Amino acid sequence: MRMSKLFVQTLRDFPNDAEAISHKLLVRAGYIKKLTSGIYSYLPLMQRVLTKINKIIKEEMNAAGAQELLMPFVQPADLWLKSGRWEVYGKELARLNDRHGNQMCLAPTHEEVITSVVSGILTSYKQLPVNLYHIQTKFRDEIRPRFGLLRGREFIMKDAYSFHSSQESLEEEYENMARAYTRIFKRCGLETKMVQSDSGAIGGSVSHEFMVLTQTQSGEDDVFYCEKCDYAANSNHAISKLANPETDGAKFGYSEEKLVDTPDVKTIEELSKFLKIGPECILKAVLYIADSKPVLVMIRGDKEVEETKLLNAVGALEIRSATSEEAQEYLGCEAGYLSYLGVDKNKVKVIFDNSARGMKNFVLGPNQPHKHLAGYNFKETPEFIDVSLVKAGEFCPCCGAPLKITRGIEVGNIFQLGTKYSKPMGANYTDENGEDKPFIMGCYGIGVTRTAAAAIEKYHDDFGIVWPKEIAPYHVDVVPVNADDEEQMGAAQKIYDKLCAAGVETVLDDRPDRAGVKFKDSELIGFPYRITVGKTIKEGLVEFKCRKTGNVEKLTPDEAVEKCRQILLN
Ligand code: ATP
Ligand code: MG
Numbered sequence: 001m002r003m004s005k006l007f008v009q010t011l012r013d014f015p016n017d018a019e020a021i022s023h024k025l026l027v028r029a030g031y032i033k034k035l036t037s038g039i040y041s042y043l044p045l046m047q048r049v050l051t052k053i054n055k056i057i058k059e060e061m062n063a064a065g066a067q068e069l070l071m072p073f074v075q076p077a078d079l080w081l082k083s084g085r086w087e088v089y090g091k092e093l094a095r096l097n098d099r100h101g102n103q104m105c106l107a108p109t110h111e112e113v114i115t116s117v118v119s120g121i122l123t124s125y126k127q128l129p130v131n132l133y134h135i136q137t138k139f140r141d142e143i144r145p146r147f148g149l150l151r152g153r154e155f156i157m158k159d160a161y162s163f164h165s166s167q168e169s170l171e172e173e174y175e176n177m178a179r180a181y182t183r184i185f186k187r188c189g190l191e192t193k194m195v196q197s198d199s200g201a202i203g204g205s206v207s208h209e210f211m212v213l214t215q216t217q218s219g220e221d222d223v224f225y226c227e228k229c230d231y232a233a234n235s236n237h238a239i240s241k242l243a244n245p246e247t248d249g250a251k252f253g254y255s256e257e258k259l260v261d262t263p264d265v266k267t268i269e270e271l272s273k274f275l276k277i278g279p280e281c282i283l284k285a286v287l288y289i290a291d292s293k294p295v296l297v298m299i300r301g302d303k304e305v306e307e308t309k310l311l312n313a314v315g316a317l318e319i320r321s322a323t324s325e326e327a328q329e330y331l332g333c334e335a336g337y338l339s340y341l342g343v344d345k346n347k348v349k350v351i352f353d354n355s356a357r358g359m360k361n362f363v364l365g366p367n368q369p370h371k372h373l374a375g376y377n378f379k380e381t382p383e384f385i386d387v388s389l390v391k392a393g394e395f396c397p398c399c400g401a402p403l404k405i406t407r408g409i410e411v412g413n414i415f416q417l418g419t420k421y422s423k424p425m426g427a428n429y430t431d432e433n434g435e436d437k438p439f440i441m442g443c444y445g446i447g448v449t450r451t452a453a454a455a456i457e458k459y460h461d462d463f464g465i466v467w468p469k470e471i472a473p474y475h476v477d478v479v480p481v482n483a484d485d486e487e488q489m490g491a492a493q494k495i496y497d498k499l500c501a502a503g504v505e506t507v508l509d510d511r512p513d514r515a516g517v518k519f520k521d522s523e524l525i526g527f528p529y530r531i532t533v534g535k536t537i538k539e540g541l542v543e544f545k546c547r548k549t550g551n552v553e554k555l556t557p558d559e560a561v562e563k564c565r566q567i568l569l570n
Helices: 021-028 044-063 077-083 111-118 167-187 268-275 307-314 324-331 448-458 486-502 515-525 535-539 557-569
Strands: 032-036 039-042 074-076 095-097 103-106 130-139 154-164 193-196 206-214 221-226 232-234 258-261 282-290 293-300 319-321 349-353 362-364 371-376 403-418 428-430 436-438 440-447 476-480 506-508 529-533 542-546 552-555
Touching (some): 021 032, 021 448, 044 130, 044 167, 044 448, 074 077, 077 103, 111 154, 111 440, 206 221, 206 448, 268 282, 268 371, 282 307, 293 307, 293 324, 307 319, 307 349, 403 448, 476 486, 486 535, 486 557, 535 542, 552 557
Parallel strands (some): 193 232, 476 529
Antiparallel strands (some): 130 154, 154 440, 282 319, 542 552
């Protein structure tokens, strides 16, 4: 490709609506162009990157025994009504009516469609297992599209769905996919960590995410992991051993139950100071509204509620903190002094977090303003469940070593769905005994566009993108320093022709611009290698430069071509 012909416009400045570095660089280097919020055109350079990622995905999925198909992007509502997700999917599902008034939606995912595709075709246990995948555009009306391709509204996903007649068969395929995913990301130049995760709107019980670990804030997930064993989990799913599971307020002089005045003392921090007691000896009450119903969480004062866990625990779709008016309405008291004591359990659901299990002689609100109850003990042991966020410094639930925390970008995930879709949708096969059984299903997603962006988050420097060579749009940029100089241009052209003939993906920067401009673009776009043809061509030498290391070698043109062949084609 000649640079003068390449459909690309590099910008001098970063776009001002971009926060994530991958977003900034993709726009500035001419890979994507925004159409509207969260929706982008993938320009020729981007398209080449995506094609490469897709090729790797397809090769590995095919090698793992999956088969490619392609399913529709626009789907009828009745499928979603059948699965029960039409009501529960919320505003992320973009709904529309066709000219006949039929309700439709833009595919955010394809569980419903694949289930309808296989029914009537996969009918017997003898045909199972089967794994079908496609690479398709999805639309999710994300509440906060941001970070460019990392969280778009329209994006490209590879999703695969497997069908089984037993849990063992599903588990085998789950492992098979986990191995394929590790290979896919490795071939894209990305190290990933497989972490346990919440199953979210997709559903199912067992699921893992593949995370690219990063320290930047564009890593939207927190991951807790253990360096001693292989425990790793998304914070929405992580559990831990507490440093001090047993706490006793007696240590702070509160061994007898008494009501104490705590005027205007509302927060845990204030209360801890005022009563001279550790926050781990205070039982905090936090009121939430889950699908318009009040839920009161009682949790140890030094712990925080993990809202995804709470959402799952109460089986709600949406959750938010209650306002102070709602606290008055449901508990008859202002926030700061709330409690489960005396609460009508038919009106307010009360949840006790696991962290409160080992508390003795603790302080809690009495549902009376400006007072707290100290030296309290549970009168009857409540049922404890886990709805709290792990904190750095807590310990691995498997081996007890300290847990570490890092941020991650979820590039893929795998789910054991079980019969969540097949049952309500009546997708059955006939087993050995001639009985109808719902398929046992798995599903496996990879964010194609997000993977490309994650690679940039990982591999860039002050000058631009540093693509792993496996997914770079082109491998080599041949730059004649002075395109008007016949000798330089002639030599550059020859190198370019030889590289192209050898199958190396090459750009010839034949633009009449200054060398500085061409070098800047070359680095911004992130070609893994550059061959510069300058004055030393008179001595028969060119410069061969590696984008990643910055290493420069003086080689003859033929040596440079040979070097590219060796690095790029083996
Ligand atoms: P997230 O937790 O990031 O919202 P998800 O768990 O809802 O994603 P899935 O529905 O399982 O994601 O989709 C599979 C993959 O698609 C994800 O692992 C991610 O890589 C990608 N993906 C999901 N949402 C987006 C988005 N809005 N923009 C780009 N890629 C996305
Ligand atoms: Mg997720």
